[in-house]
Amino acid sequence: MKRRTFLQLGTMTAAASWLSGCRSANEKLIPYLTPPDEGVTPGMAVYYASSCRFCPAGCGILVRVSEGRAKKIEGNPAHPLNRGKLCARGQAVVQELYHPDRVTQPLKRSGPRGSGQFTRISWEEGLALLTEQLGKLQRERATDRLALVTPPLRGTLAELAAGFMRSFGSPRHLSYELLGPDWLRTAARRSFGQPSLPYYDIAETRYLLSFGADFVEYHLSPVQYGFAFGRMRQGRDTVRGHFTYVGGRMSLTAASADRWMAARPGSEGMLALGIARLILAESLFDAGSLTANGLRADDLLRRLEAYDLDRVAHLSGLRQDVIAEVAREFATTRPALAMAGEPVAFQTNGPDAVRAVQLLNVLVGNLNRPGGIYPDAGETTGPEDSFAELLSLVDRMLGDRISVVMVHGDPVHAVPPATGFQEALARVPFIASFSSLLDDTALQADLVLPDHAALESWGDVIPLAGTREPVIGLMQPVVTPLYDTRQFPEVLMATARGLGGTMAAAFPYQSYLEMLKSSIKKRVGPAGGGDFEVVWVDLLRQGGLFKANNGQGKSLRWAAGATLPDPGEPRFAGDEKQFPLHLQVYPSTAFLDGRGAPLPWLQQLPDPMTTVVWDSWVELNPETAVWLGISFGDLVEVTSPQGSLRLPAVIYPGIRPDTVAIPLGQGHHGGGRYAKGRGANPLALVALMGINREPQPAWNATMVRVTRISEKGELVTAGNPQGSYRSELIEI
Amino acid sequence: MKLSWLIGALAVVAVALFVVLAWMYILPMDLRDRSPVQPIAFSHKVHAGTNGIQCLFCHSSASKSPVASIPAVAECRACHLFIAPDAPEIKKLMGYWDRKEPIPWVRVYSLPDFVYFPHMMHVRAGLGCARCHGVVATMDRITRSVKLKMGWCLDCHRKHKASIDCWTCHI
Numbered sequence: 001m002k003r004r005t006f007l008q009l010g011t012m013t014a015a016a017s018w019l020s021g022c023r024s025a026n027e028k029l030i031p032y033l034t035p036p037d038e039g040v041t042p043g044m045a046v047y048y049a050s051s052c053r054f055c056p057a058g059c060g061i062l063v064r065v066s067e068g069r070a071k072k073i074e075g076n077p078a079h080p081l082n083r084g085k086l087c088a089r090g091q092a093v094v095q096e097l098y099h100p101d102r103v104t105q106p107l108k109r110s111g112p113r114g115s116g117q118f119t120r121i122s123w124e125e126g127l128a129l130l131t132e133q134l135g136k137l138q139r140e141r142a143t144d145r146l147a148l149v150t151p152p153l154r155g156t157l158a159e160l161a162a163g164f165m166r167s168f169g170s171p172r173h174l175s176y177e178l179l180g181p182d183w184l185r186t187a188a189r190r191s192f193g194q195p196s197l198p199y200y201d202i203a204e205t206r207y208l209l210s211f212g213a214d215f216v217e218y219h220l221s222p223v224q225y226g227f228a229f230g231r232m233r234q235g236r237d238t239v240r241g242h243f244t245y246v247g248g249r250m251s252l253t254a255a256s257a258d259r260w261m262a263a264r265p266g267s268e269g270m271l272a273l274g275i276a277r278l279i280l281a282e283s284l285f286d287a288g289s290l291t292a293n294g295l296r297a298d299d300l301l302r303r304l305e306a307y308d309l310d311r312v313a314h315l316s317g318l319r320q321d322v323i324a325e326v327a328r329e330f331a332t333t334r335p336a337l338a339m340a341g342e343p344v345a346f347q348t349n350g351p352d353a354v355r356a357v358q359l360l361n362v363l364v365g366n367l368n369r370p371g372g373i374y375p376d377a378g379e380t381t382g383p384e385d386s387f388a389e390l391l392s393l394v395d396r397m398l399g400d401r402i403s404v405v406m407v408h409g410d411p412v413h414a415v416p417p418a419t420g421f422q423e424a425l426a427r428v429p430f431i432a433s434f435s436s437l438l439d440d441t442a443l444q445a446d447l448v449l450p451d452h453a454a455l456e457s458w459g460d461v462i463p464l465a466g467t468r469e470p471v472i473g474l475m476q477p478v479v480t481p482l483y484d485t486r487q488f489p490e491v492l493m494a495t496a497r498g499l500g501g502t503m504a505a506a507f508p509y510q511s512y513l514e515m516l517k518s519s520i521k522k523r524v525g526p527a528g529g530g531d532f533e534v535v536w537v538d539l540l541r542q543g544g545l546f547k548a549n550n551g552q553g554k555s556l557r558w559a560a561g562a563t564l565p566d567p568g569e570p571r572f573a574g575d576e577k578q579f580p581l582h583l584q585v586y587p588s589t590a591f592l593d594g595r596g597a598p599l600p601w602l603q604q605l606p607d608p609m610t611t612v613v614w615d616s617w618v619e620l621n622p623e624t625a626v627w628l629g630i631s632f633g634d635l636v637e638v639t640s641p642q643g644s645l646r647l648p649a650v651i652y653p654g655i656r657p658d659t660v661a662i663p664l665g666q667g668h669h670g671g672g673r674y675a676k677g678r679g680a681n682p683l684a685l686v687a688l689m690g691i692n693r694e695p696q697p698a699w700n701a702t703m704v705r706v707t708r709i710s711e712k713g714e715l716v717t718a719g720n721p722q723g724s725y726r727s728e729l730i731e732i
Numbered sequence: 733m734k735l736s737w738l739i740g741a742l743a744v745v746a747v748a749l750f751v752v753l754a755w756m757y758i759l760p761m762d763l764r765d766r767s768p769v770q771p772i773a774f775s776h777k778v779h780a781g782t783n784g785i786q787c788l789f790c791h792s793s794a795s796k797s798p799v800a801s802i803p804a805v806a807e808c809r810a811c812h813l814f815i816a817p818d819a820p821e822i823k824k825l826m827g828y829w830d831r832k833e834p835i836p837w838v839r840v841y842s843l844p845d846f847v848y849f850p851h852m853m854h855v856r857a858g859l860g861c862a863r864c865h866g867v868v869a870t871m872d873r874i875t876r877s878v879k880l881k882m883g884w885c886l887d888c889h890r891k892h893k894a895s896i897d898c899w900t901c902h903i
Contacts, residue, residue: 028839042797043797
């Protein structure tokens with residue numbers, strides 16, 4: 001550059017920067033083009049009561065809406081479940097509405113599956129495509145070649161989906177969710193003769209013994225139980241409830257406990273029976289309760305003889321005196337309560353281990369008592385063995401006996417590949433997805449018919465296992481739909497109408513709202529009286545139908561003829577020499593099973609135990625790390641008999657030396673810009689385990705080995721905020 | 733001779749420079765901020781002065797919301813379909829409407845985000861709009877007539893025995 005040019009350029013830059021300082025700093029005032037509807041006052045917020053459907057807990061929410069835009073979500077104080085509290089996941093739901101990568105109109109696949117190439121089509125075209133596929137099945141009299149895959153549905157939507165499949169003539173409706181409480185229902189059926197979910201009265205208990213039930217993070221109804229836990233600790237003047245946690249990994253729940261017992265994975269059920277045996281041997285049990293439940297102490301003691309303290313201590317890797325102390329504390333403090341959680345249930349001996357924990361409750365006599373367990377007042381029915389249904393659907397898909405699959409949710413990400421689901425789904429000729437983001441499942445779909453965001457939807461939400469009184473939360477749209485999307489049930493009804501005949505006759509409603517209203521009307525019954533429209537508006541304003549506890553006769557009792565639980569020793573996938581470490585996969589506090597990963601607030605939410613953001617990690621005990629030569633933030637490879645993953649290591653003292661843990665939720669191929677390609681999905685490591693050749697959801701029964709790859713784990717934590725090339729994202 | 737001329741000229745230049753700088757320092761030179769040129773030469777003098785339209789007729793939220801609000805383009809148009817439809821500025825207004833574009837008015841009064849100022853409380857307390865906004869009815873183009881500083885708020889709050897707690901405005 002010439003000197004003259006340089007000076008010219010320099011002068012021009014200086015002049016430009018000086019001139020820009022002269023620009024008026026005033027903001028603009030942008031008026032409406034046409035005045036807004038009645039009821040909108042600029043600057044004044046309106047609050048709508050609705051319900052959260054992010055997880056099955058179904059809390060009540062209040063949404064602040066300003067100038068027709070949803071701004072903030074908080075808990076609904078009138079809702080008996082969460083009483084004005086709300087978790088981080090519920091708060092983040094507003095980002096689902098405004099997600100920049102939402103599917104704004106129906107899409108038809110134009111490239112190969114998984115490529116993400118779609119063409120935009122109209123709703124008429126989209127519905128015609130689906131109707132044509134279904135009509136073809138009807139004409140060929142092969143209606144059972146249609147499968148519907150959804151998470152477990154409840155309330156009116158469940159009714160509608162069941163009605164759709166019934167009138168179409170296909171029994172293949174799979175209601176599967178990785179974390180679904182099927183195992184609790186099965187255990188309750190085998191122990192108590194009814195498949196009801198438990199309602200734990202944590203608030204009133206004095207001694208809480210949790211076998212892996214992480215009720216602060218995700219177990220059943222976390223907001224409700226978190227609130228109850230606070231009351232158990234501080235809500236009574238003279239009592240501070242004691243809390244002992246049993247489990248190989250220190251979760252947030254375990255960190256809130258007075259005592260952490262790091263039992264060997266898979267040994268929890270045997271430990272529970274060991275405690276039971278000790279209580280029986282020392283006659284600390286509640287005799288009245290045993291009689292009422294038709295059990296005899298001497299008989300029980302004889303049959304639990306195998307679980308003596310010495311053996312149980314050996315199996316669980318815990319000290320004998322500690323086990324004995326906990327057993328005595330548990331038996332002598334009334335009321336005392338024992339809970340079983342997912343880490344226990346998802347072992348090969350899980351079903352019996354859960355029942356072993358339930359037996360403890362019978363021994364100390366806390367069934368149907370304050371501070372004990374009641375049957376939950378929600379829906380009594382629900383899937384009990386959806387995992388078997390999943391496997392049978394996989395079989396059918398592999399055998400080319402399924403031609404059309406309609407999917408709501410993201411099973412491609414949230415079902416372990418060891419089940420063969422992904423592979424089988426790829427063989428299905430036509431896949432329709434209802435996702436509102438191009439998630440892993442929608443990327444495989446031939447047709448995407450985008451659902452409304454939760455804040456644009458109507459619905460009823462029946463909370464899962466969180467109340468003793470019957471509760472139906474209502475969802476109402478708080479904003480006008482942002483895009484050209486339609487609610488999933490509306491699409492089902494439109495498809496039924498398009499197919500005509502008996503299908504159309506099965507849905508005599510103009511809209512889903514009408515169906516919802518008629519179903520709520522039935523629930524309210526004549527008690528509502530008078531004009532239902534008035535009652536309806538009242539219910540919407542309140543947030544749902546909350547009935548006072550009517551103390552109905554449902555109660556728990558040990559079923560006559562129920563066998564004694566016999567967990568037996570757990571089995572693990574993977575040779576002990578080759579794969580020396582237990583793998584525990586646990587739902588992330590922010591993402592649950594992965595549904596929260598598309599929301600940047602949740603990505604930015606530091607994990608409460610490790611403070612990691614925007615990533616996956618594997619937790620290693622310091623001892624193990626030293627033995628393997630791994631330090632904090634190293635990139636490691638975790639290998640199981642099923643597969644291998646690379647992810648950064650977190651050295652975490654709160655885990656057994658023989659166990660490593662990876663949170664669920666990351667590792668999406670799609671799901672929008674915030675989730676895509678971030679972290680790793682540990683389900684890829686999980687092997688399928690079975691008893692008697694019958695596979696079961698033993699997600700924590702996989703063994704792994706860990707090897708160090710390099711020092712570049714790119715881990716971002718509170719202590720290491722600059723540790724990443726992704727730092728520009730951290731500002732969000 | 734020549735040197736004295738040069739010295740004299742330099743002195744004059746120096747004095748002139750000093751005067752100009754002093755003038756710039758003393759006078760509020762943010763004329764464009766205080767009285768910005770608006771996209772349409774809307775005259776408050778004509779509307780509020782000559783025609784005596786009440787403030788709340790157009791700024792209808794002032795009595796019920798923290799923000800006073802400005803009328804929607806459709807509301808301007810509703811009157812001007814019949815009133816002076818041929819005036820050049822009204823043609824500009826109709827142009828915005830035809831293009832379905834909101835008019836990018838330039839804001840004259842603004843407070844930082846950490847101040848909560850509710851219009852409705854002040855209107856309901858019987859404070860005239862002119863107390864803060866000046867006699868708008870005499871202005872063709874709106875000019876900010878007060879410095880929006882905290883001391884000025886507090887003076888008035890003290891005089892009227894309104895709360896001067898920090899949390900009243902900084903919530």
